[in-house]
Amino acid sequence: MASDVQRGLDAARDHLLARQAEPGWWKGELRTNVTMDAEDLLLRQFLGILRADELEAAARWIRSQQRPDGTWATFYNGPGDLSTTIEAYVALRLAGDDVDDEHLRIAREFILAQGGIEASRVFTRIWLALFGEFSWDDLPSMPPEVVLLPSWAPMNPYDFGCWARQTVVPITVVATLRPVRPLPFALDELHTDHRGPGLVAGVVGTGFNLLDKALKVYDRAPVKPGRSLALRQAAEWIIARQEDDGGWGGIQPPWVYSILALHLLGYPIYHPVLAKAIAGLDTFLVHEDTPDGPVRWLEACQSPVWDTCLAITALLDAGVTADDPQLRRSIEWILGEEIAVRGDWSVKRPELPAGGWAFEFANDGYPDIDDTAEVVLALDRVTDSVPEAKAAVDRGLAWVRGMQSKDGGWGAFDADNTRRLVEKLPFSDFGAVIDPPSADVTAHAVEMLAHCGDPGDPALQRGVRWLLDSQEPDGSWFGRWGSNYVYGTGAVVPALVAAGIDRDDAVVRRAIEWLAAHQNADGGWGEDLRSYVDDDWRGRGESTPSQTAWALLALLAAGEADSEMTGRGVAWLLEVQRDDGGWDEDQYTGTGFPGDFYISYEMYRLVFPISALGRYVRLTDGADAVEPV
Incomplete structure (x- = not known):
């Protein structure tokens, strides 16, 4: 008999596959x-x-x-x-x-x-x-x-x-x-x-x-x-x-x-x-x-590339192989979305060849580091079965490496976009107006370089140092593009471990202690978007599937697969899972401009729990059912 976890994972995987568009992409609704x-x-x-x-x-x-x-x-x-x-x-x-x-x-x-x-x-x-x-x-x-x-x-x-x-x-x-x-x-x-x-x-x-x-x-x-x-x-x-x-x-x-x-x-x-x-x-x-x-x-925007690369990763985490026809179709689609022209980013990097991916169906002028890192992470896992992906991976690696800012971190769209003078302009009251490096984007770039590049790459080491220096005093990391410290911490811990930071290092332990201190009584994690403007909300909010999955991804990377805390988080995901394999999530867990503009990504409630459950099953060798909440 398959375990409860495996059955929940299988149902979620099938639900995700059923949502794929014929050309190979996934796109959830994006509400603001x-x-x-x-x-x-x-x-x-x-x-x-x-x-x-x-x-x-x-x-x-x-x-x-x-x-x-x-x-x-x-x-x-x-x-x-x-x-x-x-x-x-x-x-x-x-x-x-x-x-x-x-x-x-x-x-x-x-x-x-x-x-x-x-x-x-x-x-x-x-x-x-x-x-x-x-x-x-x-x-x-x-x-x-x-x-x-x-x-x-x-x-x-x-x-x-x-x-x-x-x-x-x-x-x-x-x-x-x-x-x-x-x-x-x-x-x-x-x-x-x-x-x-x-x-x-x-x-x-x-x-x-x-x-x-x-x-x-x-x-x-x-x-x-x-x-x-x-x-x-x-x-x-x-x-x-x-x-x-x-x-x-x-x-x-x-x-x-x-x-x-x-x-x-x-x-x-x-x-x-x-x-x-x-x-x-x-x-x-x-x-x-x-x-x-x-x-x-x-919709303020559409996110097919982002949704699709996260879906590919989730399916691979769930055990789907690269020769699966639906997964192969999604890989071919995303390979076709690589941007081969130069955009505004080249103003700061005039010698850097093109090689990134954007967020949307059509946005050749503005590929972004976050999407490119996640696409490369997904494609790198299938290069043995899809040889044509290797060249795209290499171009993506080179482009992200070239977009590193002087301080060692990565912004979302530009390098060294840090001149805060424009924030003082009288009309700059509509949210973030510059694109400085952030912990979540830097973490994704570091994780990509660690898994797909050279472990001795100076760009990787500088990125790791940036992340170490940006840890909050309480052990968490700020999440620029997702809410908030749960997102940042869920991104950074796997990146640091992938880059060679020991799971027992004080930096990782402090992050895990922060997650432990902010686990809800029901076993899940949640963080209200008010944490961007009110520290009382840091790590605090109603449990959501996406945020619980982010916390679990950090715990699993840190070697906590067998901990009671992880088991309770997995149990919560299974407890609230719908009969069709999906999850409900009314809360917004995406961020456009911290403090001003927020986003509900429909696919977050599905792809991240699949990745978390898939990695949990792999690390626990198909563990039997965890204790219910």
């Missing part, structure tokens, strides 16, 4: 918050292409996401967020909801109590300025001349992280042209006498505040040397980075702002660039039927 939907409606309203059925379906979705206290949050069961609530409120007004309706009344009370429109983030106020509900004069200046700055100059576009640079360049166009197309209603009820966010503090902040005032004077000048050139250059910069799917970077913010910028520069919506952009954006829409009627919501 309703600002995606509100801004999509406002974009279409501004362009004059909003259809009544789209508006009705999106409004139905937005209403369904309102919290009992009248607010909208940035993650499941999170606290109400002012800017998100304002944008949802405006979208529902656009859909015809009356200001006296109860759901808008209680939303409005929260908005006013928090300072109204004037207290919202810059991006929310930009959207409202487009419709005359906020003055462009009261927004920070964003000159398009930044696109003319050379890459060595402070505050040039390449000082920003790739997601921010692709957003900032088109926004400078929008903020310079300052269009106003009024809504069919006013939002007087959301305004207060609040003065809005204060000036940036400190000496550097004072300099930027003075610069902002000077730029406002320049904006009013009758002659602006370089302005026309900057606008033309910005348009060329934007168009040059449009991807095959019509988007920019495969993510919502640069996509919508690039559409707005080009439209305002005179490109009609039927122009091939904009027609392709709008059609591509439509492919990010998810349509569902509900008892209340059809709903429609927008």
